[in-house]
Structure formats: C-alpha cells, structure tokens
Amino acid sequence: MKAGYHYFERRIAEVNGMLSDPKLEEADRAVLKEMRRRLYEKRRKHRDQLFANSAAHLARVCLELKVSAVFIGGLRGIAHDKPGKGNTNVWSYRELEQRLAVTFENYGIAAFEIPEDNTSKTCARHGCEVVRKPRGLVRCPFGHTMHSDVNAAMNILKRGGGRVPTRVKVLSFIPTASKVVAVNGKKNSNPA
Secondary structure, eight states, rough: HHHHHHHHHHHHHHHHHHOOTTTTOOHHHHHHHHHHHHHHHHHHHHHHHHHHHHHHHHHHHHTTTTTEEEEEEEEOOOOOSSSSSSSSHHHHHHHHHHHHHHHHHHHHHHEEEEOOOOTTOOTTOOOSSSOOOOEEEEOOOTTTEHHHHHHHHHHHHHHHOOOOOSSSOOEEEEEEOOOOOETTTOOOOOOO
C-alpha cells in the first residue's frame, strides 16, 4: 500500500514541478492538470482495490475457518481522516474499517469495532504490563515473548468477549490490485 502511495506521490510531484514553470504555455498547463487529476484518481482506485481484495480474502479465510464474528481494532484519538503522509493517513484506516465491516456482513460474519488503545502494552495472557523489545516484540514478566501486533490482536479479541488461545497461527498475505498472494506460498486468491 505504501509503495503504491509513494509511487503516485512521486509522479504527482513531478507534474507539480512542471506546472511551477512560469514559461509553460496555458495549453500545456491544462494537459498537466488533467494528468495530475488522473494520477490522484488512479491512486484512489488502487487503494480501494487493495482494500476490496484484502477484505474479500479475509472474509473467505474466516468462512473456511468457520469464524462467525470478527473484532476490528478501532483507532481513537488519531486524526486518521485528515490528509497527510503519516501511516494512518496513508492507510485511510477508517475507509479500510468500513470496507471490512461491509464485506464481512455480506459474507454473513458479524464485525465489531473494539477500541485498540494500549492493547500492545498489556500481556493478553496475564494482564500485566509488558516490556517493548526491538523488532516489535514484547516480553512478559512471566517469561514469554511475542510480537506486539499479535499481543494487541489477542487483547482486542479478549475485549470483544473472545477467549485468548494458548497457541496462535499467524496467516500472512500480500494484497495487490489484482489478487491476494499468501506469503507462505500455499494459496493464491483472486477477488470474487
């Protein structure tokens, strides 16, 4: 997602650079403005397609695993709806949340937004404060270490009323504008 965003940002910056030339003819300026408008539109469509492919893939995986409810971590106190270049702005997180909720509903899976604040700071298994280590790991005083995102996801599950599993299998995939590719190489999924 970020790579696509930055690609379009570079292209838009190039067009803006050409537009800033005071010697540019008005006809050329009109062509460049249209090119810039199309780049913004392509960037939006690219993001929307990534969201749609990701949501459909997740819904199909949930159906295969017989998941009936999903808890989505909801951001609070972050200006993620304002334009900008920060992570949450690049992701357009609110739009992703809405796409997930609609897609899960269409697949017959209940989706709930759960506040995610401080979920990576507390051990999901023991409820104690964890120590953040390099590379996104957290260490519990009771001796186990896990990735902070996995710990946060388990805390979100717990807040939603779910039971924290003793073992977790993380499924990884890479969404593209045309399909979703499993990182472990087991499964490719084309959007339905």
